Amino acid sequence: MGQVKRYGLSRRSYICIRDEHRRSYGGNQTWFPKEGTIEEHFTHEYGCGVIAITDLFLYWAMTRPNGGNTLAAGSIEAYNKISKEKYMSLVEEIRKRYAFIFASAGTFGLQLERAINSYAKDNNINCRAKLEMDLNDLTMLKRIQQSLDNNHPVILMVGHSFPLILSRLRKKGIPFYKQTRIFGTSIKNKDKPYACYEIAKKNIFGHFVTITGMIIDAQSERANEHIMLRIASWGSEYYISYHHLRQYINQMSMPYLTAVITIEDKDEG
Numbered sequence: 001m002g003q004v005k006r007y008g009l010s011r012r013s014y015i016c017i018r019d020e021h022r023r024s025y026g027g028n029q030t031w032f033p034k035e036g037t038i039e040e041h042f043t044h045e046y047g048c049g050v051i052a053i054t055d056l057f058l059y060w061a062m063t064r065p066n067g068g069n070t071l072a073a074g075s076i077e078a079y080n081k082i083s084k085e086k087y088m089s090l091v092e093e094i095r096k097r098y099a100f101i102f103a104s105a106g107t108f109g110l111q112l113e114r115a116i117n118s119y120a121k122d123n124n125i126n127c128r129a130k131l132e133m134d135l136n137d138l139t140m141l142k143r144i145q146q147s148l149d150n151n152h153p154v155i156l157m158v159g160h161s162f163p164l165i166l167s168r169l170r171k172k173g174i175p176f177y178k179q180t181r182i183f184g185t186s187i188k189n190k191d192k193p194y195a196c197y198e199i200a201k202k203n204i205f206g207h208f209v210t211i212t213g214m215i216i217d218a219q220s221e222r223a224n225e226h227i228m229l230r231i232a233s234w235g236s237e238y239y240i241s242y243h244h245l246r247q248y249i250n251q252m253s254m255p256y257l258t259a260v261i262t263i264e265d266k267d268e269g
Contacts (some may be wrong), residue, residue: 004185004194007148008213008230013063015055017235019084026210026232027051027087042101043091048208048233049107050099052155053115054091055210055232056263058082059153060125070123094119107208109133109157113261126266127152134255137246141227143262144211152263154211156231158204158245159257173205174248176238177228193219197228197239205253209233209240211260 017024029047032040043050057072062080067073071093075086098115099107109131116129132143147154161172177197183189194217213230220226227242249258 003190003218005216006213007145007216008211009059009148009151009153011237013059013080014212014232015058015062015082016080017082017084017087024235025237026055026212026235027091028235030234031084031088032091039092039095039101042103043095046101046104046106047091047095049112049155050091050095050101052208052210053099053112053119054087054094056116056153056155057094057119057123058087058090060123060127063151064125064127066124070125071119106206109259109261112155112208116261116263127263128266129261129263131259131261133259135260140246140260141242144214144229144260147262147264148211148214150263150265154263155261156209156211156229156240156245157257157259157261158207158209158248159253159259160206161248161252162254162257171203171205172248172252173203173207174240174244175199176201176204176231176233176240178237179239191219193217193221193225195228196221197225200238205248207233209238212237214242215239 015026017027029043029051032043034041034044061067061070061073061076072090075090076082098119101107113129113131120127144154161170178200179195180198181196183192183194194215209231211229211231215228217226224241224243229240229242231238231240
């Protein structure tokens with residue numbers, strides 16, 4: 001294997017919501033006011049799953065052959081621009097039609113799988129979502145890679161630790177990283193890692209994110225940075241160490257609590 005292998009979606013083609021101050025990387029549940037209506041409050045606190053599938057539907061609208069005829073396409077302006085206001089309206093519509101938020105329980109993996117497949121059927125998208133639990137280290141990695149290779153985002157469910165009743169007391173989860181420096185893959189950098197990372201958020205659990213890419217780096221500075229998953233969460237680009245994710249699944253969580261929702265084309269599987 002060479003120094004680095006990269007898989008995933010183009011940054012330019014992924015969902016970018018614009019407002020007056022910044023451009024996001026995917027949607028952000030905290031745009032909804034915590035002190036607003038009960039629906040807005042639940043979306044702010046527990047809407048990560050609805051955000052993840054809304055981003056998926058927008059990505060389909062921009063990349064699938066018939067994407068312009070889908071529900072999400074109505075929120076996209078010229079040059080694939082999406083305003084914050086239209087994005088939030090679409091989230092509310094998706095929540096009403098496909099993915100109800102169950103108060104503090106939020107949404108569930110099986111519920112999101114069904115929501116994606118219902119939306120695909122309603123909008124003539126020839127894709128199938130599958131909630132994949134109880135995968136070993138290598139199989140999960142391969143399934144993520146296959147989905148990304150076919151230009152499909154992957155929804156990752158970072159579950160609670162086990163037993164559930166103690167999860168919120170423990171507050172144990174996985175870290176989210178930011179890239180602090182990118183060396184790239186040029187000849188002069190062949191003996192350097194592809195990138196350097198620093199922890200941006202600690203102990204994340206009970207959260208859905210969207211995997212948009214993967215980096216396998218033979219020259220990583222640390223073993224836990226050998227495989228990094230690029231994700232969209234809270235409107236920003238972060239990275240997850242695959243080593244940390246699997247360590248969390250095997251030692252703290254359970255396979256049915258931390259899983260992936262992969263997408264495949266129906267005519268391919």
